[in-house]
Amino acid sequence: MASYEKKPAINRWAEEDRPREKLAERGSKALTDAELLAILIGSGSSRETAVELMQRLLADCHGNLGTVGNMDVNELCVYNGIGPAKAITILAACELGRRRQEEDKRNRRHVAGADDIFRYFLPGMRNLPAEECHVLLLNRHLDIIGSKCVSRGGIVGTVVDIRLVLREALVARATAIALCHNHPSGNVRPSREDDSLTLRMKKACDTMDITFVDHVVITDTAFYSYNDEGRL
Secondary structure, three states: OOOOOOOOOHHHOOHHHOHHHHHHHHOHHHOOHHHHHHHHHOOOOOOOOHHHHHHHHHHHOOOOHHHHHOOOHHHHHOOOOOOHHHHHHHHHHHHHHHHHHHHHHHHOOEOOOHHHHHHHHHHHHOOOOOOEEEEEEEOOOOEEEEEEEEEEOOOOOOOOOHHHHHHHHHHOOOOEEEEEEEOOOOOOOOOHHHHHHHHHHHHHHHHOOOEEEEEEEEOOOOEEEOOOOOOO
């Protein structure tokens, strides 16, 4: 059986290297994601400190906290040093982060460009395993009335019923709308189907005297705007 060198506990580290002390002295922004997670779980195992354990977990998730948050308790408990209580603590923290982003989204009431649309939808659409299409409902000042999911599909596409989109606009008395859908593949470039949807949506909005502001394709880190590209 392989032997492992026992790692020193975090409370035996140099004070400036301890996550809690570092946060108290320098603020939370000075800590890495692994250090912040280590504060939550408190301890690691005989093989790893809490920081090393969280570094390994994040490495397996390609550094993506959203992926960590999408794990379940059993998946987290596979890691030596994480039991149900620690797993639940990690998932609760990730959910709080998501809700904080949702609050930021609700407070962002005016749309000045595609970046605002991207930031509005990103918290709820980040790390989705399949495509979704949402309509953003706006008044004539381009202030946000609300938004609705109008289609859910698979990894490579989703079918949008234009009549359903227009119905949502009419019910909300929106005078302007924007479409936003995600690409789980991470490739932000629109497909031919996206181009066709955009063209048909623009024609339908013109007929109904509704301003079609934009169609934005998003990934977790970037977006493509038909309006910014001069394609509306």
